Amino acid sequence: MSQFFFFLTAIIAVAGAIGVVTLRNPFYSVLSLVCHLFALAGLFLLLQAEFVAFAQVVVYAGAVMVLYVFVVGYVGGDDETVHPWDGPAQKGIAFVFAGMLFLELCLAILGSGLKALDTRGAGFVPGFGSPGDIGELLLTKFLFAFEAASVLLLVAAVGAVVLARRRGGIHDEEQRLSFTEFMRPIGTGTTAEGVGTRDAGINLPAPAAPAAPRSDRETLPTGGERP
Amino acid sequence: MTPPLAEIYLVEPWWMQIVKGLVFFLIVFNFVPITLMAERKILGRFQGRYGPNRVGPGGWFQAIADIGKLLGKQQFSPRYAQRFLYVLAPCLSVIAAAGTVAIIPFGPVVDIFGVQTGLYGIDVSVGILYVFALGAISFYGLMLGGWASSNKYSFLGAMRSAAQLISYEAAQGMALVGVVITAQSLSLTEIVEGQKGMWYFIPQFFGMIIFIIAGFAESNRAPFALPEGEAEIIGGYGTEYGGGRFANYYMAEYLEVVVISFLTITLFFGGWQLPFGIDPPHWVDPFVVIFKALFMIFFFIWIRATLPALRYDQLMSFGWKILLPLATLNTLVTAILVVTL
Numbered sequence: 001m002s003q004f005f006f007f008l009t010a011i012i013a014v015a016g017a018i019g020v021v022t023l024r025n026p027f028y029s030v031l032s033l034v035c036h037l038f039a040l041a042g043l044f045l046l047l048q049a050e051f052v053a054f055a056q057v058v059v060y061a062g063a064v065m066v067l068y069v070f071v072v073g074y075v076g077g078d079d080e081t082v083h084p085w086d087g088p089a090q091k092g093i094a095f096v097f098a099g100m101l102f103l104e105l106c107l108a109i110l111g112s113g114l115k116a117l118d119t120r121g122a123g124f125v126p127g128f129g130s131p132g133d134i135g136e137l138l139l140t141k142f143l144f145a146f147e148a149a150s151v152l153l154l155v156a157a158v159g160a161v162v163l164a165r166r167r168g169g170i171h172d173e174e175q176r177l178s179f180t181e182f183m184r185p186i187g188t189g190t191t192a193e194g195v196g197t198r199d200a201g202i203n204l205p206a207p208a209a210p211a212a213p214r215s216d217r218e219t220l221p222t223g224g225e226r227p
Numbered sequence: 228m229t230p231p232l233a234e235i236y237l238v239e240p241w242w243m244q245i246v247k248g249l250v251f252f253l254i255v256f257n258f259v260p261i262t263l264m265a266e267r268k269i270l271g272r273f274q275g276r277y278g279p280n281r282v283g284p285g286g287w288f289q290a291i292a293d294i295g296k297l298l299g300k301q302q303f304s305p306r307y308a309q310r311f312l313y314v315l316a317p318c319l320s321v322i323a324a325a326g327t328v329a330i331i332p333f334g335p336v337v338d339i340f341g342v343q344t345g346l347y348g349i350d351v352s353v354g355i356l357y358v359f360a361l362g363a364i365s366f367y368g369l370m371l372g373g374w375a376s377s378n379k380y381s382f383l384g385a386m387r388s389a390a391q392l393i394s395y396e397a398a399q400g401m402a403l404v405g406v407v408i409t410a411q412s413l414s415l416t417e418i419v420e421g422q423k424g425m426w427y428f429i430p431q432f433f434g435m436i437i438f439i440i441a442g443f444a445e446s447n448r449a450p451f452a453l454p455e456g457e458a459e460i461i462g463g464y465g466t467e468y469g470g471g472r473f474a475n476y477y478m479a480e481y482l483e484v485v486v487i488s489f490l491t492i493t494l495f496f497g498g499w500q501l502p503f504g505i506d507p508p509h510w511v512d513p514f515v516v517i518f519k520a521l522f523m524i525f526f527f528i529w530i531r532a533t534l535p536a537l538r539y540d541q542l543m544s545f546g547w548k549i550l551l552p553l554a555t556l557n558t559l560v561t562a563i564l565v566v567t568l
């Protein structure tokens with residue numbers, strides 16, 4: 001039974017991986033990758049690693065690939081297929097990298113993988129792969145790596161928000177507050193300066209609105225793009 | 228070797244697994260036409276009209292007539308649709324909704340004809356994560372449906388629904404962490420057992436509110452029924468669907484309502500347990516669960532009749548700026564309380 005499922009999921013995984021690189025339509029490529037990830041989760045399940053299997057589905061298929069699907073859905077139409085650039089330099093580099101990867105895999109497999117062929121794997125201990133077990137390991141043995149990863153993720157999240165704001169991706173005027181605004185030299189051209197509602201550093205007559213506060217947030221027109 | 232998705236306690240003989248799988252699926256599945264019908268009837272009452280009352284006694288066969296009509300229609304698909312995905316997408320939606328039925332517990336392990344049987348499909352150690360894994364599949368159901376239709380409105384609707392789905396899944400997940408910390412287990416049966424003294428809707432009140440709100444959003448229900456903004460994007464991801472495939476989407480939506488009702492009462496309202504220390508024999512347990520779930524379904528319909536729909540940007544900022552921080556705060560406070568008390 002488990003052999004049957006192993007070969008089933010393994011074949012789907014390999015087919016999915018091949019599909020990612022061979023399919024011309026980027027949307028189908030992404031879907032193929034999703035198939036591959038689900039099959040990998042199945043392989044983890046066969047190894048009794050329930051938590052890893054479901055985390056795989058939730059994180060990769062449910063979050064990372066969702067992002068890919070969004071991007072490809074918006075950007076790549078079904079008639080815009082991937083056209084590989086067939087320059088000689090790219091081909092050469094591709095061969096070099098593929099050769100290096102092949103060599104590395106050969107070394108890894110010959111060095112260690114083949115030794116395990118005739119042996120039995122480590123015995124199954126009840127509780128192995130359960131969330132409790134993994135949580136304990138994460139908070140004792142691998143505490144440093146765990147915390148480092150969480151700090152990294154936090155930094156990345158904050159960075160994403162900052163970048164989105166700087167590019168004007170977030171149009172909420174009330175929240176448009178970042179130090180980059182104050183660092184821009186006066187008079188470098190916004191619509192607000194052009195129409196005279198903002199002092200461009202030259203001696204302009206006072207704006208018609210009485211006592212308009214000298215703050216960007218107040219004077220920018222709704223949804224105004226910053227340069 | 229224990230099978231994959233190994234149970235925590237026991238493995239039944241194979242025939243019992245098949246029998247109980249069928250029984251639970253049929254029970255929950257039959258809630259779909261009941262919910263559909265009850266919704267139309269109750270909405271009618273809320274709005275001062277009768278609701279459907281022509282087909283069968285009291286109009287209760289209307290749902291069957293509707294389903295028959297939908298299945299009898301031509302299986303139309305647009306000329307430029309991506310045929311394979313167009314057919315696959317509604318199936319994915321149903322699979323995702325129906326798969327969750329497997330982990331709803333209707334009772335503890337009981338003795339049926341001398342066989343030790345757990346009154347649930349499977350009792351996985353990852354429990355709630357299983358629900359979220361299936362949520363990932365339901366995302367692809369919506370998304371592929373909208374994309375494969377080759378229709379702008381379908382695609383925009385799918386983007387909306389999908390964004391709504393994953394946004395509220397984050398808040399829902401964080402809300403459930405509080406329950407998991409309190410119960411100290413992810414397994415749903417253990418969470419129910421942990422509610423013996425006090426149902427979790429008291430210590431996890433905010434968790435419950437957030438979970439239910441996110442549940443409304445996930446099943447694309449009334450205050451969050453953005454995918455079907457008739458004035459803006461026609462019918463959302465289902466615009467190009469008709470007949471049996473539309474029925475599939477429709478069924479998935481109602482099945483999701485039913486499943487979320489069951490999950491809510493399992494996680495926050497004591498599952499099969501009765502209050503005030505009443506301890507009935509075990510054959511009562513499934514009926515207790517079903518009865519509670521019916522109340523929850525009524526609550527869903529009630530909200531639909533009461534609240535107006537949100538605007539799309541309100542919806543998103545509510546999910547990310549209010550629900551998610553609240554859920555995180557709930558997790559933090561729960562963790563501190565559990566450790567210190």
